[in-house]
Amino acid sequence: MAAQGKAMLALGRLKVGQMNKTEAAYAERLRQLEAAGEIQWHKFEGIKLRLADGMFYTPDFAVLAADGVMELHEVKGFWMDDARVKIKMAAALYPMRFIAVRVKPKRDGGGWAVEEF
Template identity: 70%
Template sequence: MVRHKVSTKAAGGLLALGRLKAGQQNKTEAAYEATLRAREAAGEIVWYRFEGLKLRLADSTFYTPDYAVMLASGQIECHEVKGRWMDDARAKIKIAAEMYPFRFLAVFAKAKKDGGGWDVEVFE
Protein backbone atom coordinates (compact mmCIF):
# COMPACT_ATOMS: atom_id res chain seq x y z
CA MET A 1 0.00 0.00 0.00
CA VAL A 2 1.38 3.41 -0.97
CA ARG A 3 0.64 6.34 1.32
CA HIS A 4 0.97 9.98 0.40
CA LYS A 5 1.39 12.87 2.78
CA VAL A 6 -1.10 15.68 2.36
CA SER A 7 -1.23 19.27 3.49
CA THR A 8 -4.31 21.36 4.25
CA LYS A 9 -2.44 24.68 4.48
CA ALA A 10 -3.25 25.90 0.96
CA ALA A 11 -6.60 27.52 0.33
CA GLY A 12 -9.22 25.19 -1.01
CA GLY A 13 -8.47 21.92 0.75
CA LEU A 14 -6.03 19.04 0.45
CA LEU A 15 -2.93 19.17 -1.68
CA ALA A 16 -0.38 16.43 -2.23
CA LEU A 17 3.11 17.22 -1.00
CA GLY A 18 5.97 16.87 -3.43
CA ARG A 19 6.15 17.09 -7.19
CA LEU A 20 6.25 14.68 -10.06
CA LYS A 21 9.69 13.75 -11.33
CA ALA A 22 11.19 16.06 -13.96
CA GLY A 23 9.76 15.22 -17.36
CA GLN A 24 6.48 13.80 -16.00
CA GLN A 25 3.28 15.68 -16.75
CA ASN A 26 0.32 16.05 -14.45
CA LYS A 27 -3.21 15.68 -15.87
CA THR A 28 -3.67 19.40 -16.54
CA GLU A 29 -0.34 19.66 -18.38
CA ALA A 30 -1.20 16.60 -20.48
CA ALA A 31 -4.60 18.10 -21.36
CA TYR A 32 -2.92 21.37 -22.36
CA GLU A 33 -0.51 19.49 -24.61
CA ALA A 34 -3.52 18.33 -26.64
CA THR A 35 -4.27 22.03 -27.27
CA LEU A 36 -0.67 22.61 -28.36
CA ARG A 37 -0.85 19.60 -30.73
CA ALA A 38 -4.02 21.04 -32.32
CA ARG A 39 -2.36 24.46 -32.73
CA GLU A 40 0.68 22.76 -34.28
CA ALA A 41 -1.57 20.88 -36.74
CA ALA A 42 -3.23 24.20 -37.64
CA GLY A 43 0.18 25.74 -38.38
CA GLU A 44 0.12 28.27 -35.51
CA ILE A 45 2.97 26.51 -33.68
CA VAL A 46 6.05 25.00 -35.31
CA TRP A 47 7.61 23.46 -32.19
CA TYR A 48 6.94 22.87 -28.50
CA ARG A 49 8.65 20.88 -25.76
CA PHE A 50 7.57 19.96 -22.22
CA GLU A 51 10.13 21.37 -19.77
CA GLY A 52 12.25 22.31 -22.79
CA LEU A 53 13.99 25.34 -21.22
CA LYS A 54 15.68 25.98 -17.89
CA LEU A 55 16.18 29.68 -17.20
CA ARG A 56 18.63 31.02 -14.62
CA LEU A 57 17.07 33.75 -12.48
CA ALA A 58 19.90 34.12 -9.94
CA ASP A 59 22.68 32.04 -8.41
CA SER A 60 21.15 28.65 -7.62
CA THR A 61 17.68 29.86 -8.68
CA PHE A 62 16.11 28.53 -11.86
CA TYR A 63 12.73 28.57 -13.55
CA THR A 64 11.61 25.78 -15.87
CA PRO A 65 8.40 26.67 -17.73
CA ASP A 66 6.05 23.77 -18.37
CA TYR A 67 6.22 24.32 -22.14
CA ALA A 68 8.63 26.13 -24.43
CA VAL A 69 6.70 27.02 -27.59
CA MET A 70 7.85 28.44 -30.95
CA LEU A 71 5.12 30.19 -32.89
CA ALA A 72 4.99 30.17 -36.69
CA SER A 73 6.31 33.76 -36.54
CA GLY A 74 9.47 32.50 -34.81
CA GLN A 75 8.57 34.07 -31.45
CA ILE A 76 9.37 31.94 -28.42
CA GLU A 77 6.81 31.67 -25.64
CA CYS A 78 7.02 30.04 -22.23
CA HIS A 79 3.73 28.51 -21.07
CA GLU A 80 3.10 27.74 -17.40
CA VAL A 81 0.09 25.46 -16.84
CA LYS A 82 -1.58 26.05 -13.48
CA GLY A 83 -4.50 24.83 -11.44
CA ARG A 84 -3.71 27.60 -8.96
CA TRP A 85 -0.65 29.62 -7.97
CA MET A 86 1.50 28.12 -5.22
CA ASP A 87 4.81 28.88 -3.52
CA ASP A 88 7.05 31.23 -5.46
CA ALA A 89 5.82 30.27 -8.95
CA ARG A 90 4.16 33.64 -9.66
CA ALA A 91 7.25 35.55 -8.56
CA LYS A 92 9.51 33.39 -10.73
CA ILE A 93 7.46 33.89 -13.90
CA LYS A 94 7.41 37.67 -13.31
CA ILE A 95 11.17 37.78 -12.79
CA ALA A 96 11.76 35.61 -15.86
CA ALA A 97 9.52 37.90 -17.96
CA GLU A 98 11.69 40.87 -16.95
CA MET A 99 14.96 39.07 -17.71
CA TYR A 100 14.31 37.15 -20.94
CA PRO A 101 13.06 38.21 -24.41
CA PHE A 102 10.30 35.60 -24.47
CA ARG A 103 6.57 35.98 -24.01
CA PHE A 104 5.42 34.30 -20.78
CA LEU A 105 1.90 32.91 -20.37
CA ALA A 106 0.17 31.32 -17.40
CA VAL A 107 -2.59 28.99 -18.58
CA PHE A 108 -5.46 27.91 -16.31
CA ALA A 109 -8.00 25.18 -17.09
CA LYS A 110 -11.58 26.49 -17.08
CA ALA A 111 -14.22 24.34 -15.44
CA LYS A 112 -16.49 22.34 -17.75
CA LYS A 113 -19.48 24.16 -16.26
CA ASP A 114 -17.86 27.40 -17.53
CA GLY A 115 -17.44 26.01 -21.05
CA GLY A 116 -14.02 24.39 -20.61
CA GLY A 117 -10.95 25.58 -22.46
CA TRP A 118 -8.22 27.76 -21.03
CA ASP A 119 -7.84 31.17 -19.41
CA VAL A 120 -4.55 32.91 -20.14
CA GLU A 121 -2.59 35.51 -18.17
CA VAL A 122 0.25 37.21 -20.07
CA PHE A 123 3.47 38.41 -18.39
CA GLU A 124 5.51 40.89 -20.46
Protein backbone atom coordinates (compact mmCIF):
# COMPACT_ATOMS: atom_id res chain seq x y z
CA MET A 1 0.00 0.00 0.00
CA ALA A 2 1.27 3.48 -0.88
CA ALA A 3 2.32 5.85 1.86
CA GLN A 4 -0.22 8.57 2.48
CA GLY A 5 0.04 11.40 -0.02
CA LYS A 6 2.58 9.62 -2.25
CA ALA A 7 1.86 8.11 -5.64
CA MET A 8 3.09 4.64 -6.45
CA LEU A 9 5.37 4.36 -9.47
CA ALA A 10 6.15 1.10 -11.21
CA LEU A 11 9.79 0.15 -11.00
CA GLY A 12 11.58 -0.72 -14.22
CA ARG A 13 9.67 -1.12 -17.43
CA LEU A 14 7.99 -3.80 -19.45
CA LYS A 15 10.03 -6.58 -21.05
CA VAL A 16 12.32 -5.47 -23.86
CA GLY A 17 10.30 -5.22 -27.05
CA GLN A 18 6.95 -4.85 -25.26
CA MET A 19 5.09 -1.54 -25.59
CA ASN A 20 3.03 0.17 -22.94
CA LYS A 21 -0.36 1.67 -23.92
CA THR A 22 1.04 5.11 -24.73
CA GLU A 23 3.81 3.64 -26.90
CA ALA A 24 1.27 1.41 -28.69
CA ALA A 25 -0.91 4.44 -29.44
CA TYR A 26 2.12 6.29 -30.81
CA ALA A 27 3.11 3.24 -32.90
CA GLU A 28 -0.33 3.44 -34.51
CA ARG A 29 0.29 7.13 -35.25
CA LEU A 30 3.62 6.22 -36.87
CA ARG A 31 1.91 3.53 -38.99
CA GLN A 32 -0.51 6.20 -40.22
CA LEU A 33 2.34 8.58 -41.04
CA GLU A 34 4.18 5.82 -42.90
CA ALA A 35 1.05 4.91 -44.92
CA ALA A 36 0.65 8.59 -45.82
CA GLY A 37 4.30 8.84 -46.94
CA GLU A 38 5.19 11.33 -44.21
CA ILE A 39 7.85 8.96 -42.82
CA GLN A 40 9.70 6.15 -44.58
CA TRP A 41 10.15 3.64 -41.74
CA HIS A 42 9.95 3.13 -37.99
CA LYS A 43 10.95 0.46 -35.46
CA PHE A 44 10.22 0.13 -31.75
CA GLU A 45 13.42 0.02 -29.63
CA GLY A 46 15.38 -0.32 -32.87
CA ILE A 47 18.56 1.49 -31.80
CA LYS A 48 20.69 1.45 -28.65
CA LEU A 49 23.17 4.30 -28.13
CA ARG A 50 26.24 4.28 -25.89
CA LEU A 51 26.38 7.51 -23.88
CA ALA A 52 29.36 6.63 -21.66
CA ASP A 53 31.05 3.56 -20.22
CA GLY A 54 28.22 1.43 -18.89
CA MET A 55 25.53 4.00 -19.81
CA PHE A 56 23.17 3.40 -22.70
CA TYR A 57 20.04 4.99 -24.10
CA THR A 58 17.40 3.10 -26.08
CA PRO A 59 14.85 5.49 -27.56
CA ASP A 60 11.33 4.17 -27.91
CA PHE A 61 11.24 4.52 -31.71
CA ALA A 62 13.77 4.90 -34.50
CA VAL A 63 12.06 6.80 -37.33
CA LEU A 64 13.35 7.51 -40.83
CA ALA A 65 11.76 10.80 -41.84
CA ALA A 66 10.55 11.47 -45.38
CA ASP A 67 13.59 13.74 -45.91
CA GLY A 68 15.97 10.85 -45.07
CA VAL A 69 16.97 12.15 -41.63
CA MET A 70 17.07 9.60 -38.81
CA GLU A 71 14.92 10.63 -35.86
CA LEU A 72 14.80 9.04 -32.43
CA HIS A 73 11.44 9.44 -30.70
CA GLU A 74 10.88 9.12 -26.97
CA VAL A 75 7.28 8.61 -25.81
CA LYS A 76 6.52 9.86 -22.31
CA GLY A 77 3.54 10.09 -20.01
CA PHE A 78 5.75 12.15 -17.71
CA TRP A 79 9.50 12.77 -17.38
CA MET A 80 11.80 11.30 -14.77
CA ASP A 81 14.99 13.38 -14.35
CA ASP A 82 17.37 10.65 -15.58
CA ALA A 83 15.40 10.18 -18.82
CA ARG A 84 15.62 13.88 -19.68
CA VAL A 85 19.37 13.88 -18.95
CA LYS A 86 19.91 10.84 -21.20
CA ILE A 87 18.05 12.27 -24.19
CA LYS A 88 19.96 15.56 -23.85
CA MET A 89 23.27 13.67 -23.68
CA ALA A 90 22.34 11.60 -26.72
CA ALA A 91 21.34 14.71 -28.68
CA ALA A 92 24.73 16.27 -27.90
CA LEU A 93 26.65 13.14 -28.97
CA TYR A 94 24.81 11.89 -32.06
CA PRO A 95 23.91 13.69 -35.33
CA MET A 96 20.24 12.69 -35.37
CA ARG A 97 16.98 14.44 -34.58
CA PHE A 98 15.81 13.68 -31.04
CA ILE A 99 12.10 14.16 -30.42
CA ALA A 100 10.03 13.59 -27.29
CA VAL A 101 6.27 13.20 -27.52
CA ARG A 102 3.58 12.99 -24.88
CA VAL A 103 -0.18 12.66 -25.07
CA LYS A 104 -2.01 15.98 -24.83
CA PRO A 105 -5.16 15.83 -22.69
CA LYS A 106 -8.46 15.90 -24.60
CA ARG A 107 -9.35 19.15 -22.80
CA ASP A 108 -6.29 20.66 -24.54
CA GLY A 109 -7.30 19.35 -27.96
CA GLY A 110 -5.75 15.88 -27.75
CA GLY A 111 -3.02 14.66 -30.07
CA TRP A 112 0.67 14.72 -29.26
CA ALA A 113 2.83 17.43 -27.70
CA VAL A 114 6.26 17.47 -29.37
CA GLU A 115 9.59 18.64 -27.94
CA GLU A 116 12.83 18.60 -29.95
CA PHE A 117 16.29 18.34 -28.42
